[in-house]
Amino acid sequence: MTIGERPTPSRRTPGHSSGSSPRRAMTRALISVYDKTGILPLAQAFVEAGIDIVSSGGTAHALRDAGIAVTAVEDVTGFPECFDGRVKTLHPLIHGGLLADRRKAEHVAQLGELGIEPFDIVVVNLYPFADTLASGAQVGDIIEQIDIGGPAMVRASAKNHASVAVLTSPDQYEDAIAAVLRGGFSESERRVLAAKAFAHTAAYDAAVANWMTGLVEEQPSFAGIALERTSTLRYGENPHQWAWLAADGTDGVANAVQLGGKEMSYNNYRDTDAAVRAAYDHVRPAVAIIKHTNPCGIAAADDIAEAHARAHACDPVSAYGGVIAANRSVTLAMAEQVKPVFTEVIAAPGYDADALELLRSKKNLRILVVTPGRTERDITQISGGFLIQDRDRVDAPGDVRSGWSHVAGPEADEQTLADLEFAWRSVRSVRSNAVLLARDGASVGVGMGQVNRVDSCRLAIERANTLGVAVESDVESAGGAQAGSSSSAERARGAVAASDAFFPFADGFQVLADAGIRAVIQPGGSIRDADVIAAANEAGIPMYFTGTRHFAH
Numbered sequence: 001m002t003i004g005e006r007p008t009p010s011r012r013t014p015g016h017s018s019g020s021s022p023r024r025a026m027t028r029a030l031i032s033v034y035d036k037t038g039i040l041p042l043a044q045a046f047v048e049a050g051i052d053i054v055s056s057g058g059t060a061h062a063l064r065d066a067g068i069a070v071t072a073v074e075d076v077t078g079f080p081e082c083f084d085g086r087v088k089t090l091h092p093l094i095h096g097g098l099l100a101d102r103r104k105a106e107h108v109a110q111l112g113e114l115g116i117e118p119f120d121i122v123v124v125n126l127y128p129f130a131d132t133l134a135s136g137a138q139v140g141d142i143i144e145q146i147d148i149g150g151p152a153m154v155r156a157s158a159k160n161h162a163s164v165a166v167l168t169s170p171d172q173y174e175d176a177i178a179a180v181l182r183g184g185f186s187e188s189e190r191r192v193l194a195a196k197a198f199a200h201t202a203a204y205d206a207a208v209a210n211w212m213t214g215l216v217e218e219q220p221s222f223a224g225i226a227l228e229r230t231s232t233l234r235y236g237e238n239p240h241q242w243a244w245l246a247a248d249g250t251d252g253v254a255n256a257v258q259l260g261g262k263e264m265s266y267n268n269y270r271d272t273d274a275a276v277r278a279a280y281d282h283v284r285p286a287v288a289i290i291k292h293t294n295p296c297g298i299a300a301a302d303d304i305a306e307a308h309a310r311a312h313a314c315d316p317v318s319a320y321g322g323v324i325a326a327n328r329s330v331t332l333a334m335a336e337q338v339k340p341v342f343t344e345v346i347a348a349p350g351y352d353a354d355a356l357e358l359l360r361s362k363k364n365l366r367i368l369v370v371t372p373g374r375t376e377r378d379i380t381q382i383s384g385g386f387l388i389q390d391r392d393r394v395d396a397p398g399d400v401r402s403g404w405s406h407v408a409g410p411e412a413d414e415q416t417l418a419d420l421e422f423a424w425r426s427v428r429s430v431r432s433n434a435v436l437l438a439r440d441g442a443s444v445g446v447g448m449g450q451v452n453r454v455d456s457c458r459l460a461i462e463r464a465n466t467l468g469v470a471v472e473s474d475v476e477s478a479g480g481a482q483a484g485s486s487s488s489a490e491r492a493r494g495a496v497a498a499s500d501a502f503f504p505f506a507d508g509f510q511v512l513a514d515a516g517i518r519a520v521i522q523p524g525g526s527i528r529d530a531d532v533i534a535a536a537n538e539a540g541i542p543m544y545f546t547g548t549r550h551f552a553h
């Protein structure tokens, strides 16, 4: 057939099917799929049901190779696929057959006048744009994987779902085979398929638009969000709230692999996300124990079990029912420490086999393998719109100590600087107003979520002095009692303090100084910095400004 030549009129007249009847009998299918998975059984079901198949190049080859009779799109249009496949199905003899509304007599008449045969079912899946992008391909190769003809067919069929059923994923084939063999899809089934089809092309276009916006704008003016429900949760934050999860199939907490325990709840997801983030704010082996998205203990050590013991010792009362995250594989020693404590979730990049076996003996403990995802932006819904911001990072914009300045008191020694760095990395994960006390790479008192900073200081000290216990290694080095048994009425004394934002007055600092804090780190930037610096000089306490703030509302 030469270019532009009209194909021979078909043996069937347009509008042959059951018109407006709910279950539309099917006689003609269009198949154009990149992913050929499962296409043969579906096509065989079409043949069995007496449905003629029209297919684009590669799909037609695959079907013919399996002995299935197919008419090539080129033979329908009289036009060859061209421009490296950029134009295959974009032709009125295809799109007319997808879009003619067979409930309308004039459309049916026009189909006949134009020699266009309608399609009853369309099977399309799209070029793998997201996978190509994830593979690190060059811009030119990514552009070639932006499907144009596929979405056009999907959208046309979905719009015309009164007449056409549309499938966009091999997951749908099994149900489709059953429907085809029982005589077609009902109107409501076609509408469900159409809704899925539009959601599919919307998500596809959002991915393309996000990528291309990122190419041309450092600070994007567009963010396409396509959320597909991957599981329905039992309920939301409270039992009267409906909730679901949209996991994007990559990494992070939403895509965690669960190795044991009950189903994850909405609150479990949020706490686990906070816990994983807090643990990975540290470079050394670290553990964060989270309740209600706030840490009740964070510690870093040479060994993950030691980090867990120290995190737990910060506040064993609150650790009950908590969520634990580690930034290294869980060892048997850590699992043995976790076992006696009622814990909702444990998340880690992996588990030693013996540790996993032990943890699995706690039937209700949700055990997650989490590969931390790098979330670039936080998106929050407010009434009438959304707020979008870059995600706060503890190492932004560079090495965590690089922007620090020593502003008061004597210079801190290396051990104190290391504790200040630990406290600064840790206070990022505390809800504002946040004050975190630390010693030897472990939090010892956390003041969180207060509406003024002086209360956060008081709370951090009170909680350090009432809730914390000594860990075994500390007790041993002091020649003292057993782990967990010695409460420390003066745990705040000699600890360092980090404040997530500046002290607006000297009063908060004074509370810390009076409790025996040995050094303070804070962003600085208050109009009363001079008062705070004077108080630190007066108390002889080293104070450092970071120049960055870590509010978390």
Ligand SMILES: NC(=O)c1ncn([C@@H]2O[C@H](COP(=O)(O)O)[C@@H](O)[C@H]2O)c1NC=O
Pocket: 032, 033, 034, 035, 055, 056, 057, 058, 059, 060, 085, 086, 087, 088, 089, 090, 124, 125, 126, 127, 146, 147, 148, 149, 150, 151
């Ligand atoms: N341009 C077109 O006319 C066109 N028509 C269909 N496609 C895509 O081509 C793929 C199938 O190609 P093939 O049957 O040649 O293997 C499908 O992913 C389909 O979405 C097209 N390709 C991209 O835009």
